[in-house]
Amino acid sequence: MVEILYFAWLRDRLGRSRETFVLPRDGTPSVRDIMDGLRRRGGAYEEVFAEGGGAIRCAVNQEFATLDAPVRADDELAFFPPVTGG
Amino acid sequence: MLVDIRVQEETFSLDAEIARLAGAGFDVGGIGAFIGLVRGDAGLAALALEHYPGMTESMIARIVAQAGARFGLLACTVIHRIGRLPVGAPIVLVLCAAAHRGAALEATGFVIDWLKTQAPFWKREDYPDGQARWVAARESDEAAAGRWDTGGPSEA
Numbered sequence: 444m445v446e447i448l449y450f451a452w453l454r455d456r457l458g459r460s461r462e463t464f465v466l467p468r469d470g471t472p473s474v475r476d477i478m479d480g481l482r483r484r485g486g487a488y489e490e491v492f493a494e495g496g497g498a499i500r501c502a503v504n505q506e507f508a509t510l511d512a513p514v515r516a517d518d519e520l521a522f523f524p525p526v527t528g529g
Numbered sequence: 530m531l532v533d534i535r536v537q538e539e540t541f542s543l544d545a546e547i548a549r550l551a552g553a554g555f556d557v558g559g560i561g562a563f564i565g566l567v568r569g570d571a572g573l574a575a576l577a578l579e580h581y582p583g584m585t586e587s588m589i590a591r592i593v594a595q596a597g598a599r600f601g602l603l604a605c606t607v608i609h610r611i612g613r614l615p616v617g618a619p620i621v622l623v624l625c626a627a628a629h630r631g632a633a634l635e636a637t638g639f640v641i642d643w644l645k646t647q648a649p650f651w652k653r654e655d656y657p658d659g660q661a662r663w664v665a666a667r668e669s670d671e672a673a674a675g676r677w678d679t680g681g682p683s684e685a
Contacts, residue, residue, distance in 0.1 A: 502581070505583055525665075526646065526649050526666065527650065528578070528621070529565055529644050
């Protein structure tokens, strides 16, 4: 299981700030694989991850990561737009 | 280096923070300061700021550590506010204390430039008619950070 966090407009559109995601039994998925799995749920997920495609950033265990990064059991995965602080 | 990093809803007192650095017993010759405010663009009423608790603090700590090593800082304070902030309100404070002005001023620019591209904060613009819009990242911010000729905190 992986904890997934959503921030900013992703959270607004999905209507949730976090959820638990069950990893496939075999292999180590990448962030991209998990995004694909979320998109296949349809509805708001399909819209967010299709539209957001290039504009969505991610972090694995609170470190910025690429879509190729592996995701393992008990990791914390976060999806968010490019940051706009300061 | 004396490091103080805070993410908070409350405002901050520039006087109090400068006094803290100046009175810390270090050989401080100058303090560089940057204060970011909510700019009243196009009828904006307020900004709502959110962050990724935990990751925010660790990213700022890395940026400050890099600045400390690169510029020989004696002390650095970063305070970033979250929550709903009206136009004109202070958002962020960066103070960099060094023996000489050059290092203090350069380090202040370094910290705020990297903070804008590497610290996980997000701004939402709220308008008086109830409309809200998430702020898009600006390429000019990436360019500003890039001028420091370093990989940045993510590659540290």
